[in-house]
Amino acid sequence: MTDATDKTTFRLALSGALLAPFTVICVWYLDIPVAVFVRDYLYTNRHWFRATSELPDLLLTVVVISTAASCCFYLLRSGKGILDRATLLAKEVLWLAPASYLAKALLKIAFGRPDTRYWLTKPGDYGFHWFQFKEHCDGFPSGHMLVIVALLAAVWRFYPESRPIGILIAVLLGVALIATNYHFLSDVVVGGYLAILLEVMISRLLFCRRRFAVN
Numbered sequence: 344m345t346d347a348t349d350k351t352t353f354r355l356a357l358s359g360a361l362l363a364p365f366t367v368i369c370v371w372y373l374d375i376p377v378a379v380f381v382r383d384y385l386y387t388n389r390h391w392f393r394a395t396s397e398l399p400d401l402l403l404t405v406v407v408i409s410t411a412a413s414c415c416f417y418l419l420r421s422g423k424g425i426l427d428r429a430t431l432l433a434k435e436v437l438w439l440a441p442a443s444y445l446a447k448a449l450l451k452i453a454f455g456r457p458d459t460r461y462w463l464t465k466p467g468d469y470g471f472h473w474f475q476f477k478e479h480c481d482g483f484p485s486g487h488m489l490v491i492v493a494l495l496a497a498v499w500r501f502y503p504e505s506r507p508i509g510i511l512i513a514v515l516l517g518v519a520l521i522a523t524n525y526h527f528l529s530d531v532v533v534g535g536y537l538a539i540l541l542e543v544m545i546s547r548l549l550f551c552r553r554r555f556a557v558n
Contacts, residue, residue: 488534
């Protein structure tokens, strides 16, 4: 292992150790008040209600397009012997996009937590229904955060100069998911962490002999 790899592993472990108690605090004390606040203050605005009530879920479309485009780009460039950072990014996205989508699907089944909008209509269902395959119990973790942040992390791995804008996009996405009551706060936070963790894992599997470490 390189020093950069050791540092990344330590940071991920430390972040996970800090995230665990924070997630518990969110589930017990913060998730419900935040969701109720959004309902009582944002959704009283009829324009906000109309604009967010029927938002389409384009996550699968993003994954399919990202995977297909990355596959074509990587095959074209690698076939010509071009292995620059754009080509390597395409290679990672080719695996990362479907892997992140599969991970979010499996984790949602495992945790079985109701999504926020469903919980607002059935408060008694709050909590985790492990492996019960119940309808509307697909809130934890946030799939949008897991997939989109993973792709952003891949981009800023190969293009470190894009990191500030990538972080901004990730934060705005998280705020939007909470402000539209699509997810609880903990869904978003854990989804973002798992995205970074998955990206690092995929990168190490693909480029274990290359020096593309997260700074």
